[in-house]
Amino acid sequence: MPTLVIVGAQWGDEAKGKLVDVLGSQASLVVRYAGGNNAGHTVIAGGKEFKFHLIPAGILHPGTKALVGSGMVVCPKGLLEEWDRTIAQQSELGDLIISSAAHVVFPYHRMLDALEEEARGENKIGTTTRGIGPAYQDKVARIGIRMGEFVCKKRFPRRLKEVLEVKNRYLALFGKEPLSYDEILAEYTAYADRIRPFVRDTEALVAEAVEAGEKVLLEGAQGTFLDLDSGTYPYVTSSHPVAGGACLGTGIGPRHIDAVLGVCKTYTTRVGSGPFPTELTDELGDHIRTIGKEFGTTTGRGRRIGWLDLVALRHSCRLNSLSGLVVTRLDILSDFETIKVAVKYKLDGQEIDYLPGDVEVLARIEPVYHELPGWKGDLRSARTMSDLPAEARAYLDFMAEYTKTPVAIVSVGPDRAETIVANENLIWAK
Ligand code: GDP
Ligand code: IMO
Ligand code: MG
Numbered sequence: 001m002p003t004l005v006i007v008g009a010q011w012g013d014e015a016k017g018k019l020v021d022v023l024g025s026q027a028s029l030v031v032r033y034a035g036g037n038n039a040g041h042t043v044i045a046g047g048k049e050f051k052f053h054l055i056p057a058g059i060l061h062p063g064t065k066a067l068v069g070s071g072m073v074v075c076p077k078g079l080l081e082e083w084d085r086t087i088a089q090q091s092e093l094g095d096l097i098i099s100s101a102a103h104v105v106f107p108y109h110r111m112l113d114a115l116e117e118e119a120r121g122e123n124k125i126g127t128t129t130r131g132i133g134p135a136y137q138d139k140v141a142r143i144g145i146r147m148g149e150f151v152c153k154k155r156f157p158r159r160l161k162e163v164l165e166v167k168n169r170y171l172a173l174f175g176k177e178p179l180s181y182d183e184i185l186a187e188y189t190a191y192a193d194r195i196r197p198f199v200r201d202t203e204a205l206v207a208e209a210v211e212a213g214e215k216v217l218l219e220g221a222q223g224t225f226l227d228l229d230s231g232t233y234p235y236v237t238s239s240h241p242v243a244g245g246a247c248l249g250t251g252i253g254p255r256h257i258d259a260v261l262g263v264c265k266t267y268t269t270r271v272g273s274g275p276f277p278t279e280l281t282d283e284l285g286d287h288i289r290t291i292g293k294e295f296g297t298t299t300g301r302g303r304r305i306g307w308l309d310l311v312a313l314r315h316s317c318r319l320n321s322l323s324g325l326v327v328t329r330l331d332i333l334s335d336f337e338t339i340k341v342a343v344k345y346k347l348d349g350q351e352i353d354y355l356p357g358d359v360e361v362l363a364r365i366e367p368v369y370h371e372l373p374g375w376k377g378d379l380r381s382a383r384t385m386s387d388l389p390a391e392a393r394a395y396l397d398f399m400a401e402y403t404k405t406p407v408a409i410v411s412v413g414p415d416r417a418e419t420i421v422a423n424e425n426l427i428w429a430k
Helices: 017-026 076-089 107-123 132-140 156-174 182-200 203-211 243-248 281-289 310-320 359-364 392-405
Strands: 003-010 031-033 039-045 047-051 065-068 095-099 216-219 259-266 266-268 304-306 324-328 337-347 350-352 367-371 406-412 420-423
Touching: 003 243, 017 216, 017 259, 017 324, 039 076, 039 406, 047 076, 065 216, 076 182, 107 132, 107 156, 182 304, 203 216, 243 310, 259 266, 259 310, 259 350, 281 304, 281 359, 310 337, 310 392, 324 392, 337 392, 367 392, 392 406
Parallel strands: 003 216, 003 259, 031 065, 031 216, 065 095, 259 324, 324 406
Antiparallel strands: 039 047, 266 304, 337 350, 337 367, 406 420
């Protein structure tokens, strides 16, 4: 049963969107399993740039079902704008399906996200202010409004009234005027009318595809170290980006996951606050940000840049039980004399080779680097491993050896075509 998870192995923006598009052409079903429009997944195909925040990046393949999974929180306005924009860019798309169990993001979630961030002051998380944390808070508190209720003409007005009463009391604590029930109801009823045809119970549909042995691709969002449990808490998102989240956010049991590919950059980036052991706060970091055009797809913020952290990546391989690595942006590291990778940390004078869990400890660690020779030239036309310079291959071998995880795919540019399959057997097989 070829069910494959694509997971972000670092702090997000590893190029999951590109990979889901590349492999989505072979899948009959692509399900995004976590997060909301805090994500920004870029696909470059046929000379066009597509940006997905909520719609699975597999939608560009007609004949593929693209499912917004039950683990997601969905802003209806954002979803409709994305749908209209995508269909204007490409008229033939896959079938969009939305799980009736996904939660809906409302204006009060976005307001509370911004207000809670402001209240955190110096300790702010640096959220995308898309209302993600507050929407998941409602889910956990069991007062969230799910897609199934949202598109039900009878239930939605009653549920909105109930929840808005509570939210307006909470907004008052921040000195805010109450939000108007009538205005939200009118605006969101219009969204619900457009979204209704896409919403359905999806567990059976997913189970049947898995049982029939169809190729099913589970698209992660964010990254392993932004995971609510496994990430650098509290500087995390409010969902489960790790591979385990793919079971929760789609309704597939763990025995039906056949392969897990972890997408990672040849260096590291992070957006927002929180520990980042290999961060480069100097000119070199600025240089990589410029040549790599490292600015957020969702917020436009400059991404923090650092060398590849192999200690963290190995931890990620374990947390996600990765069967293979997808290494992206190899092209960006061309023309460096030498390239550094962190292979250990120093903590209070002692060397350690694991990633500590506590942010205060993480803030004290110093990376210990290993230097590898760089390579020269433009890699973007490479299509096989043998097209790559020997030093680039040695860099990939070092990553695989250190993490004990083989390289399945290498990306040498943003376009769909700029992809090298290093080991076909690792992609859909066990
Ligand atoms: P995601 O959130 O993991 O889907 O990643 P993003 O789309 O936010 O960020 C990845 C960025 O890198 C996008 O702008 C992609 O077009 C771009 N990209 C993907 N793969 C490569 C690559 O191999 N080389 C270069 N230079 N850019 C890439
Ligand atoms: P993709 O799917 C990178 C970060 C935010 C912030 C933290 C919490 O494109 O890789 P939130 O709005 O989720 O409450 O913010 O998580 N963050 C991301 N960083 N890529 C993403 O998604 C992210 N989604 C959230 O910057 O630090
Ligand atoms: Mg992104």
